[in-house]
Amino acid sequence: MNFSPTDWQRSIYAKGFAGIRPATKIDFPKLEALAGAHINQQAFAYIAGGAGNESTVRANREAFEKCKIVPRMLCDVGVCDTQVDLFGQKLPSPFLLAPVGVLKMANPEADVAVARAAAACGVPYIFSNQASYPMEACAEVMGDSPRWFQLYWSKSNELVASFIHRAEQCGCSAIAVTLDTPLLGWRPRDLDLAYLPFLEGKGIAQYTSDPVFQKMMDEPDQLSVANSGVNIKTIRGLISIINNYPGKGFLKKLKSGRPISAVRKFVSTYTNPRTTWGDLKFLRAQTKLPIVLKGILHPDDARRALDAGMDGIYVSNHGGRQVDGSISSFEALPPIVDAVGGKVPVILDSGVRGGADAFKALALGAKAVCIGRPYVYGL
Template structure:
């Protein structure tokens, strides 16, 4: 399947309408024009002066592709195998909470767009819609559940069990958000959508959470919101706590937010099944190392013991190509599909994903590679 050529043919023959811009910069600008400032800034902004957010993107420029010629790339294979399942593309939708602030159907539309492209959707703990509702719209397509590990460990255990029962294929534990980072634009707006009962759908549908309330949320929503605010995040967690979550599920456990090589080693030592190199899109620690800079170091210390994935800064197919050449098994994207969601719902998400895969396919072929298995460090030079 030569995905990029097929997409080009559809576009040039006007067989399918382009409903979102193919340029990331224009996509972001269109979303900014479309959305009110509070939800736009919540999605687009990052911690502090947003240095890490900018450097996430700029750091890719240090790696340059050295294409090879006269290599038969007439037929390409973009597929990978991950945790025993074959995926058609090395791409996943990163977990993003409160998607209803940019589109009324929020996570449901994003999940359907991802499912239509056969791309795994990682459903966030901080979703407006419950994990069961998201699973239902995806049917048997690949889906992972991301856990924000709350102070109430029984609520965390409940959510993990619910995810396995609902047919999710893996559990992603986000490590870098034991509390929210200092996000200046959100502070300026005094805007936290959770306090408007958005992004707490998994809590409002959780039996353990509900058992902690004196009245059901439909009778006293403010008390439910206040309980959420008291238990979200858990800065007291240590590596030893992983055993508790591992005991709740048979699903693969992937740790998201690893940047330091020592943490990568500890993750493997504690028996996790995968690592996602990520700085949360710059939203937590301003001045943190760009994710692409951490990737090669983490891959080196982990070796082939567990798969390493990467997010934070993926904007184009060439970014995907560089990340995979540096050892990532797959990459995750966040803001791009959120902007597609804001502009055109499910169809917008689908087209953003389609465009990114097409760009990756063509970039890979033009670099002289015909499969993801052929991508390695030899493809790159560091500026």
């Protein structure tokens, strides 16, 4: 099914005649405020927050706002075709759903709910590496609808290869490799609350469902964990860890020790700060699927990606969550498009809020755009 914004607009007004308003807000600031009022403080801080003083989060929006559209008149718009072709797939619009982790913080159905909605609208969904449900569960509800997989480069190449193989088996049509998170960003909102969801076993479903990771859990790790004592908060955290671990039987999982082992192993291995350009050879050897590098902001890096045989460039600053004071994705786009020279598609995220932003990005050479926070708030 292909989603039609025009039909949806008409439907809203038609229902309004009967006194029925949309179930959620259309305006992004109102949607964000509504989400903030409905989810807990820790979850909202994690989703909405950015690195440092959040100057990059603001820069992403300011860059789009500074760029203005000059409308042209008397053009036949009786039939509007928003389709784009991406890696041989015809998509109904230039929008994709960006990978966002730990979605259970926003909705119990999390990634599965997003997958179901994406399939209903014909919008590609990029499965998050830090999902609340395994990629297989999302693929099951999507039918033949397009999906990609986002990959974080773990310290274990065997685990990386396993994730890629599973993505292939799930019908993913591309791999988006996130490069901008060799280390966790400095995010004051999370630090003020001393909250990282992964420590409660949230957002690690791709790992706990993976056979390679299950074997890794049997290996000793060198992770040192500070002993903060036992209190109500630590007990609640332990309960969360056990509940988020797959399988039935709370006491059985508790006695096994596997849930806690999973969190410890995840924390010690989920990113590899020593990854370099030379490692892309390993990645290229693992799959024939298109590989898109996510987090590119410099034209020289785009050129190196082409030299390494990559198939696409994903211009992104992680929604302002990794580097404070970074260039906005939109400002980085034109020189990257020039550097690529049409050899591979360029897509963009960070700050995209609607059709006007997509129009601006496409006018400057992007093939498609991805949205993240807006759909999360919609959950």
